[in-house]
Amino acid sequence: xxxxxxxxxxxxxxxxxxxxxxxxxxxxxxxxxxxxxxxxxxxxxxxxxxxxxxxxxxxxxxxxxxxxxxxxxxxxxxxxxxxxxxxxxxxxxxxxxxxxxxxxxxxxxxxxxxxxxxxxxxxxxxxxxxxxxxxxxxxxxxxxxxxxxxxxxxxxxxxxxxxxxxxxxxxxxxxxxxxxxxxxxxxxxxxxxxxxxxxxxxxxxxxxxxxxxxxxxxxxxxxxxxxxxxxxxxxxxxxxxxxxxxxxxxxxxxxxxxxxxxxxxxxxxxxxxxxxxxxxxxxxxxxxxxxxxxxxxxxxxxxxxxxxxxxxxxxxxxxxxxxxxxxxxxxxxxxxxxxxxxxxxxxxxxxxxxxxxxxxxxxxxxxxxxxxxxxxxxxxxxxxxxxxxxxxxxxxxxxxxxxxxx
Numbered sequence: 001x002x003x004x005x006x007x008x009x010x011x012x013x014x015x016x017x018x019x020x021x022x023x024x025x026x027x028x029x030x031x032x033x034x035x036x037x038x039x040x041x042x043x044x045x046x047x048x049x050x051x052x053x054x055x056x057x058x059x060x061x062x063x064x065x066x067x068x069x070x071x072x073x074x075x076x077x078x079x080x081x082x083x084x085x086x087x088x089x090x091x092x093x094x095x096x097x098x099x100x101x102x103x104x105x106x107x108x109x110x111x112x113x114x115x116x117x118x119x120x121x122x123x124x125x126x127x128x129x130x131x132x133x134x135x136x137x138x139x140x141x142x143x144x145x146x147x148x149x150x151x152x153x154x155x156x157x158x159x160x161x162x163x164x165x166x167x168x169x170x171x172x173x174x175x176x177x178x179x180x181x182x183x184x185x186x187x188x189x190x191x192x193x194x195x196x197x198x199x200x201x202x203x204x205x206x207x208x209x210x211x212x213x214x215x216x217x218x219x220x221x222x223x224x225x226x227x228x229x230x231x232x233x234x235x236x237x238x239x240x241x242x243x244x245x246x247x248x249x250x251x252x253x254x255x256x257x258x259x260x261x262x263x264x265x266x267x268x269x270x271x272x273x274x275x276x277x278x279x280x281x282x283x284x285x286x287x288x289x290x291x292x293x294x295x296x297x298x299x300x301x302x303x304x305x306x307x308x309x310x311x312x313x314x315x316x317x318x319x320x321x322x323x324x325x326x327x328x329x330x331x332x333x334x335x336x337x338x339x340x341x342x343x344x345x346x347x348x349x350x351x352x353x354x355x356x357x358x359x360x361x362x363x364x365x366x367x368x369x370x371x372x373x374x375x376x377x378x379x380x381x382x383x384x385x386x387x388x389x390x391x392x393x394x395x396x397x398x399x400x401x402x403x404x405x406x
Contacts, residue, residue: 091393092170093163095385100162103378104154109135109147110370115216117363118304120354121312126218131366150215153225157208165201166382169193169260185268187261194260198252206248207241213307236340244306247344251299255292262288263379281383282376289375293367298360300367302347309340313350317341320353 104111113134116126125141128134138146176189211228214220222228232240266284271277293300305313318339341347351359 088393089167089171091386091389092167095382095389096166097159097163098385099378099382100158100165101155102381103162103374104158105151106377107370107374108151108154110366111212112138112147112149112216114363114366114370115213115304115308116218117366118301119217119308120305120310120351120359120362123218131369134366149220150212150225153208153215154212157205161201161204161208162378164204165197168200169197172196185264187264190260190264191257194256195253198256199249202245202248202252206245209248209303210241210244210307213304217308217310240340243340243342244303247299247303247306247347250344251296251303255296258295259288259292259375262291263375276383276387278380278384281380285379286372286376289371290368293371294364297364297367299344301351301360301362302344305347305351306341313341313354314339316354317346317350 110131113128113131116122116134116138117128117131119126125137128137135147170193172193173189176192177184177186180186180189210232211225214228214232215222215225222231263284266287267274267280270284271280321339341350355362
């Protein structure tokens with residue numbers, strides 16, 4: 001047995017010479033021997049133990065009172081790997097909400113550029129060479145605040161959406177992992193947990209995404225968030241806020257499955273002991289987000305089309321409908337009533353007709369540039385707040401146990 005090993009042992013504490021108050025309080029309790037110190041089930045300090053000698057049948061506890069220095073050293077040795085499993089659901093929700101709001105707010109200008117670069121028929125004033133060129137043109141021609149227009153609605157949606165997202169992910173991940181491979185990490189469980197968490201996340205986030213993308217478009221006719229919501233309700237009804245929900249799920253389910261599987265795999269390589277290591281969370285999150293973003297860009301282009309209902313794309317759909325009906329001349333004289341593009345199939349057809357296969361990868365550069373720091377921020381902030389909250393809860397529990405013993 002190594003001196004720094006971790007051993008759980010059940011004892012009746014009936015060894016001669018043991019303090020009577022410990023005997024009465026600890027009979028039948030579970031104790032742990034960590035680095036020569038005897039800890040109770042809650043992590044409180046009980047006593048120190050000499051190394052076990054060969055042939056010795058049992059150990060003899062040597063008890064002493066824990067002073068302030070000993071208590072401090074024990075608290076600083078709390079294992080980060082054990083904290084997430086013991087974290088409450090409220091901890092995951094709070095850490096997830098903070099991470100989601102920070103992620104979307106900080107990266108919102110790049111998200112604005114991504115939406116515009118995915119336009120199938122951009123106006124002359126909204127044609128950009130790359131992300132930096134787009135940001136410069138937007139600020140120069142539309143004002144310094146234009147890239148963050150609509151960020152408030154995204155912040156309102158991101159808080160509850162990410163709170164449920166991370167809480168659901170952690171719960172399902174640990175439940176499935178314990179069922180499949182007890183005590184180990186399961187990539188299958190990570191993927192399933194990510195998919196299930198996405199369903200809840202998108203149900204809350206989809207309306208905010210629709211409003212956000214409509215306000216991000218070039219020459220958006222809406223004065224603000226409330227004007228956009230009211231106009232959509234009057235003209236298109238409540239269904240407009242969830243027209244892209246199935247498409248977003250079709251995109252986000254493989255995105256999140258690939259994202260979480262890649263993240264957890266990289267964590268095994270970069271942080272095998274699962275200690276609090278901000279650099280590993282940043283690198284793993286950035287690479288996982290970039291890979292998932294590149295693979296799912298075609299579906300994101302379709303989602304943007306369904307959310308924005310781009311006028312030129314609708315015109316193409318109207319023309320095709322008129323031609324199919326054999327009334328091209330009538331359509332030219334009197335255009336049919338405005339129709340909406342609904343469904344992933346129709347969106348894919350429209351994207352292909354307006355730009356071919358390359359159109360499905362419009363804005364891929366902006367999407368990858370957005371997702372890399374976005375997921376890095378999300379994971380690092382989430383892990384940081386989860387660690388801090390859980391650590392403080394554990395410290396308060398230890399202090400309460402020590403005060404109770406007094």
